[in-house]
Amino acid sequence: MKPQPLFQALADPSRRRILKLLQPGALSAGELSDHFAFSLASLSHHLSILKSADLICAERRGQHIIYSLNTSVTEELYRLIADLLKVTSGEPA
Amino acid sequence: MKPQPLFQALADPSRRRILKLLQPGALSAGELSDHFAFSLASLSHHLSILKSADLICAERRGQHIIYSLNTSVTEELYRLIADLLKVTSGEPA
DNA sequence: TTCATAGTTAGAAGTATATCTAAATATTTA
């Protein structure tokens, strides 16, 4: 997992809101779009950023593409944050 | 703790590197500056962003201002991430 | 095959961010 795309992806409030919306279950781009004022094209752009950061998965189901949280990345994200903010106090790594 | 300034602050690789550099202990702006190619003014700008996000503390000591990690924010950050990425699966909050 | 629906991609415009140099502020020393 690369830190930069991950932190970058989380830096936008709309993208964090997308993650929240996906918590109860997978949704299509169209369903997600109902919750935002911007265009479907902009949403699609946000989704591609979240996908590149491995925060979500995409799966085509007929005409729709449904998006779901990639929860496996959560653990790794915890570790990243811990590594970033822990105090080493001179102990060896 | 406001999520937006926090995630925004973490989105820049130089700022994350500053956090790493402060892990073994507090450093002055000048000492931090030795580790970066950009100017001291730019470093100062990054420090002010980290400070606004409550990720670091500043304390004047004579001519120097020394910066240290604000580790108390770590716990809150964990919770934020957990809240963001957990799967609710229809359970009540 | 043609039409309709769902979503992505391309290119442009406006805003925000990172960086620079130069000037300003604060503290210590002479």
Added chain:
DNA sequence: TAAATATTTAGATATACTTCTAACTATGAA
């Protein structure tokens, strides 16, 4: 007080990001 050191602030520039509209691709139905 004046000079030196440490850091911040101001204003400018270049790059990156978010968003838009329009055009394109893919799937399903007529």
